[in-house]
Amino acid sequence: MSSPIEVRLLTAGANWLRVGSMLGLGLTGYNSPLPEGSSVSVHTIETGASCIRGMQLVDEGRYDFAITTPPWLAKAAADGVTAFGLTDRPLDLRAVCVFPHFDQLALAVRADLGITSLRQIFEEKIPLRISTGPTHLGHSLGWVMDVLLAEYGVSVEDIEGWGGTVSSGGRQLNFLEVTDGGLTGRAALLAAGKLDAVFDEALMTKSWKEAAEAVPMTFLPIEDEVLSSLEAKYGARRTVLPAGRLPGVETDIPTLDFTGWLLYCRADVDDEIVFLTLQGLEQQTAQLETLFESQAPYAALTEPIDLSKAWQNTEVPLHPGAERFYRAKGFM
Secondary structure, three states: OOOEEEEEEEOOOOOHHHHHOOOOOHHHOOOOOOOOOOOOEEEEEOOOHHHHHHHHHHHHHOEEEEOOOOHHHHHHHOOOOHHHOOOOOOOEEEEEEEEEEOOOOOEEHHHHOOOOOOOHHHHHHHEEEOOOOOOOOOOOHHHHHHHHHHHOOHHHHHHHHOEEEEEOOOOEEEEEOOOOOOHHHHHHHHHHHOEEEEEEEEOHHHHHHHHHOOOEEEEOOOOOHHHHHHHHHHOOEEEEEOOOOOOOOOHHHHHHHEEOEEEEEEOOOOOHHHHHHHHHHHHHHHHHHHHHHHHHHOOOOOOOOOOOOOOOOOOOOHOOOOHHHHHHHOOO
């Protein structure tokens, strides 16, 4: 590279903006490896929607890099899955790295309702008041819930049609909010009897811990045949919500995996740019980790960044520039 370039990063939301800022610094610091006059721009759009819309925007060339979660969602888009509007064509995406982020889908209902399965809810048309994330294409969770509910023959609109509610109200993801021993968000709604269920990811958050402590909750498993169908249709990754992770989780609960933040790019991004992006990340890893320390013990970055493992479990193929970096470091 000899002429100035612009590298465009789509890293929406409080957590991913931290990542984007350190990637930008790694590329444009005092010893920038980019040609003189180059720049890096960090962009944000609607946070939840960026998980899905960002993939098509990268494919179209509006941005060079972006982040999504879970990584298997990117594989579905790369494979051209059109269900529920995920994409309208196969997207030409390549993986750069995966950041360590423990997460799973949890489906919890008030224990005093006596509900023991998802099928019971849908067959009996129980009018639950459900708190979730942004629905449909407003968040990766929304799309995952669409395909999950479809396996049971229902939809968000069906639940609302029989008198239930499905809302992202009370989600409350402010890690730093301080209260004088009072409850906030979902926990307050559960304790007041205004909420029946929480169907969401982001298990590392204070919001989930407070919700699980507010009232006794039953965590519902996803049946094996449903998980197998989602795996076959969309490449969904199955996992278990481990026993003891939250109050009320007494055994491992079969569910869907949301682990990992995938940094990806267009397939035609120059190999050298991808290589230098990872080199910049390596230089800024310690500083990036400190940006999440204020969230402890609810940090979204759930482990130290280990670049020797960051090329694993990407779901989509590695970009050649990323593979060159990992091989040059002796990681592959």
